[in-house]
Amino acid sequence: MEFKQGNDNQAVNSARVVVCGASSELGQDICQRLSNNGYSLLLLGRNLALLEQIRGTLPGEHQVAQVDLNEPDSLTEHIIANATAHGPFQGAVQCAGVHQMTPLRSTCYADFERMFRINTGGALALLQAFTRKKVRAAGAPTSVVLLSSVSQSQAEPAVSGYAASKAAMAALCRSAALELAKDQVLVNCIAAGMIKTPLNNGYAEVAAEAISAIENKHPLGFGQPGDISDAVLYLLQQNRWSTGSTLYVDGGFSCRA
Numbered sequence: 001m002e003f004k005q006g007n008d009n010q011a012v013n014s015a016r017v018v019v020c021g022a023s024s025e026l027g028q029d030i031c032q033r034l035s036n037n038g039y040s041l042l043l044l045g046r047n048l049a050l051l052e053q054i055r056g057t058l059p060g061e062h063q064v065a066q067v068d069l070n071e072p073d074s075l076t077e078h079i080i081a082n083a084t085a086h087g088p089f090q091g092a093v094q095c096a097g098v099h100q101m102t103p104l105r106s107t108c109y110a111d112f113e114r115m116f117r118i119n120t121g122g123a124l125a126l127l128q129a130f131t132r133k134k135v136r137a138a139g140a141p142t143s144v145v146l147l148s149s150v151s152q153s154q155a156e157p158a159v160s161g162y163a164a165s166k167a168a169m170a171a172l173c174r175s176a177a178l179e180l181a182k183d184q185v186l187v188n189c190i191a192a193g194m195i196k197t198p199l200n201n202g203y204a205e206v207a208a209e210a211i212s213a214i215e216n217k218h219p220l221g222f223g224q225p226g227d228i229s230d231a232v233l234y235l236l237q238q239n240r241w242s243t244g245s246t247l248y249v250d251g252g253f254s255c256r257a
């Protein structure tokens with residue numbers, strides 16, 4: 001299958017791609033960008049009505065299905081069942097995630113575990129589906145993109161559970177990349193800087209100053225969802241020699257490390 005650098009509104013391929021967390025603010029933009037570039041999507045999330053609504057805005061043919069990452073194994077099962085019934089996938093994007101701002105003193109293990117289950121467990125479950133031959137399209141490498149965060153390497157207070165889950169996701173990415181290279185599955189992370197979405201409402205709740213302090217740490221200011229969609233499209237289309245890497249898309253946030 002021929003992949004070209006995609007211009008929006010120009011269908012260049014009909015490869016199938018799983019988008020888990022398609023209802024997220026970033027996921028919706030990613031779905032728009034990928035469908036504009038001719039990809040056929042399987043949109044996954046908990047809110048079926050919202051997924052149907054998003055599907056209605058996308059050009060092309062797409063499927064939706066309900067998955068709750070509180071049971072990560074159900075994601076693996078859904079992807080395998082869908083590939084068996086409708087054909088294999090050329091790529092996948094994991095953008096479901098939860099974030100919580102809690103000082104260490106009041107962080108409880110249940111919240112910590114929830115962030116690991118959904119953020120890291122979701123990524124693991126997605127990757128596990130791609131260990132199955134029937135899930136991967138033959139004849140070209142498969143590209144899996146995990147949405148991580150600058151929190152994986154840049155410290156901020158009161159986000160220890162989230163940061164730890166995203167750092168674990170990057171470690172998972174590297175190990176999976178080694179294990180799946182023989183199967184031509186490329187696994188990469190995007191470490192995103194802050195894009196104002198419902199995910200980080202917690203900062204505004206703590207204090208308005210917290211938001212402007214974080215904005216000041218982004219030399220190019222806060223990002224837009226399209227900045228992440230650009231990177232996702234690039235990682236899906238590069239299909240030969242990048243694997244196990246983390247691409248920082250963060251307006252310069254991590255330059256000071």
Ligand SMILES: NC(=O)c1ccc[n+]([C@@H]2O[C@H](COP(=O)([O-])OP(=O)(O)OC[C@H]3O[C@@H](n4cnc5c(N)ncnc54)[C@H](OP(=O)(O)O)[C@@H]3O)[C@@H](O)[C@H]2O)c1
Pocket residue numbers: 021022023024025026027045046047050067068069070094095096097098099118147148149150191192193194195196197198199200
């Ligand atoms: N926004 C940022 O600044 C930023 C920065 C760095 C990284 N990221 C990462 O980018 C990804 C998307 O972020 P966003 O800002 O677009 O988030 P968002 O708008 O808050 O959306 C969160 C997504 O996670 C899904 N989700 C939550 N719990 C779930 C569960 N139990 N099972 C299945 N899906 C579940 C939600 O689906 P439902 O509709 O089912 O609730 C929703 O699609 C996250 O992984 C986040 O960590 C975001």
